Amino acid sequence: MKFPLLVSQLLNGLATGMLYALMGIGLSIITGVLNIPNFAHGALFALGAYLLYTVIQLVGNFWLALLLAPLGVGLLGILIELGGIRPLYKAGHDYQLLLTFGLSLIVTEGIIIVWSPVGMSQLPPPILRGGVDLGITFYPKYRLFVAVAAALLVLGAWLFLEKTRYGAIMRAGIEDKEMVSLLGIDIHRLFTTAFALGCVLAGVAGALTAPIRGLNPLMGVDMLGIAFVVVALAGQGNLLGAIVAGVVVGLAQSLVALYWPEASVAVIFAVMAAVLLVRPQGLFGIR
Amino acid sequence: MSGFKTTRTWLAVFAAVVLLPVFVRHAIATEIWIFAIFGLGLNLLLGYTGLLSFGQATFFGSAGYVAGYLLKHYEVGVPPVLAVGIAVGALTAAVVGYLCVQRAGLYFIMLTFALNQMFYFTAYQWTSVTGGEDGMPGVPRPNVVGLDIHRPLAYYALVAVLFLVALWVMKRIVESPLGKILQAIRDNELRAEALGYEVARMKLAAFVIGGAFSGLAGVLYAMLFGIVPLEAIGFVFSGNVVFATLIGGSGSLYGPVIGSFVFIWLSESVSAMWARWPLLLGVAFVIVVLFFRGGVVEAWARFWAWRARRASDGVAVDVPR
């Protein structure tokens, strides 16, 4: 195996892995704090990408779009939580699933109605176009940017949860909701914030992905599956684990693509099933 | 349910079975009962045991593929192929169930989903056997005990009879001691365990029975359109049967039956009218979840209860379920 090829594949794995980690963290926060299966996570990812595209069309600035698009998704998240999820806290997972699945249909079809079903391209901002010669291999600038940006966002999320007071409240909410509400904290506001945060992370993942994969109404479908895999691997609510799990999945994909390309999609689920069987709480989970 | 109510419900079911092909194209009517059998299997897990299995298409699709293969290449007859389908459904459910029943909550759901995806991608890649994305076309419909079932109405009759049998069997199961235990597990698993029931084993039994029903439905589906499409083993099918059952009402034996009718009717009629029909489907889901959580069955019961209260001003009346 040629060394430059291996290095490229590892870089690919790391870059896509960071994106997967971002998706995973968002979903992990939602499943951890609210304990609901959020089947709308993929559609929200797609929405982030489309909002980025539209903001760029309107104001021509990628960086502003990268800021506004996830906020837009977060805003939608707040509305969803207040209107749809709050009534379902006590309902079973089946109804939560039905709701979030219905929402994913609404969001996806909404994207088709507003933006048309035809796929589109979004070029990276001019300074991030082209590639760098890393000596060993040529690598696109934008992908390096995404890897770094995603890593920073993930780090930021982790710092928020580990080092800030509100983050501690959120982690406590993952651990023991009853205790948290007994301590006088507004549990409803916690849930809304957690859900919105998860949506923002999905939205930013989508926005970052748009220049790499282009835009397509169904772009969230495979991301949803991957997000679930990352969460299952990491263990519910375990955020450091989500980072590692995301990178593991990204690397697994790119290395398998080297030797057995036809299986590169299926391998993700095989890994997930294997881990869940052996360690149901995930690689790092404690529950 | 009292004897009178039971008879009345059975009469209603019979009437539905007899009258449906008058109003609805035979192939669609057949599909409704096949989906109802599928739903009955799922609801043993979902409604009666409290297990949200989001991968039932694994059993449905596997049975369909095996049956389709035997029908196409080995000219197996219908009764043996039905038996094989039921067995394949039960067997795959035993394997999947064994792996899943140790887990609970979200993990359980995710695991059923992941295992479903694995079966899906295996079917997708194994093109020499399953046809991959193209599916397995050319599945024949041989005669049953000398009777020709090629005509849509004849096949409908066969499926309708099998549905009635399946419904009766499921009724016996849920009213049996096993059914009661499953409901006890659903209501309070720890207590059931404390009472001495082997919860994991009971859950596995529910899986296997549910899988057997799904397998039967899968075989009938393969023969309905003469093709085993890839989506029959995919997560969309798994999701559809869950949604249909919830819409009908998972708290009742007949919920999946009603849900099957409503779901197929909704999908078919709306899709012919508007290309963006999944939007309306999504809206329907949201409405059901927020306002009609018990599904059609509960809405129906609430309506009758309201009518009874209004009609009699407090005097108790025997209201139909």
Added chain:
Amino acid sequence: MSALSRRDVLKLVGAGTGLGFPAVLRAQAREVPMLGLWSFTGAFSDVGPVLDRGMKMALDERGMKIQGKAIKYITRDDETKAGSATRRAEEAVDAEGVKYIIGPWSSGVALAVSEVAKRKKVFHYFSGGTEDISGARCHRYSFQWAASPYTAAKTVVDTFMQANPKAKRWHLLVADYAFGWSVEKYIKEVGKTHGIEFVGADRHPLGEREFSNYVTKAAGNKPDVVAMINFGLDAVTGAREIFNFGLTPKIPLIMTWSAGVEELVQLAPEIRENIWVGSNFYYTADTPVAREFVKSYQAKFGGPPGYAPAASYGMTRMMLHAMDKAKSTEVPDVIKACEGLEVEDLVGKMRVDPKTHQTLRPYFFMRCKKKDAMKNPMDFADIIATGSTPLPAEYAACKDIGSL
């Protein structure tokens, strides 16, 4: 309710419930019902509406009448799924009395529909590439409109090598299914005659979204040209990634079997530079029928037609030609007339091979324009050649097309 007859009301209700009233409402003898089976949801939801346009345009040219009978044109959503397509095609035949099916778009789904056509004995024309319909699964009721993948491969390789005689190192990126494998086989066959060295050939699963791994592998082989054998979103995503990693525009990328406009419109002009495209239709095709069609389409819809509307338009026209030749609208007559039908139509000289039901016709090869050479946002490419070498008899998998 005065203007609506009782029959109309029942039809409305039946259509509204979508469940289809049984034979009661079968079309009258004065009508010819035709089905356009298009994708409005699912992976190919972008082509459904434009496929509808093409067929409607061809039918409108005849005033929605053929041989004195009214044409009843209905559409159904196949959801890009074999099961749904089968069910809806059957519904159309049983409940609406459809005798002519055009579509679907996706090859996998088409095989299922072809089975329905055989079973229900209805006429079926299909525009995709799978070899099975005119090959291993051939039968009297289905016809194939697209050129044979062999024709495509030969046109692409011959023309490209003529323009780039020094580009001897090829890397192939192939979608992992039967169609991809056949085109790969033919490219290698034809490539041998040009002395091409295939430095690599990777297969990717259908629906792949993460092409970075394949692209770095391709780059590692240091090819003179990368040729992709895939379709739709796979092709678009692959092309985008090949550009992101800097392979194009330095080295050329060939999209061997492309829809043309539908795929190119999803890419930015910068991405398209140095892409060479093989397609079954491009709107600058220089035939009288194409020029007329493009003009009307542009006038009606504001932009040039892509492959999808051209295909549905072209297939409908072939079906109507066959009806003209047969002087009948009965399916067996039309089938017999279609076999051996020879017309100068949308893409030039078109002839239906009676032994395989494959339409023998030209395949186009284009080169994409640089951004500053584009006269308008839809001016993607120039046609540089066409080719019509048919599939050699030794490859033909259709040994006996059977009887009616």
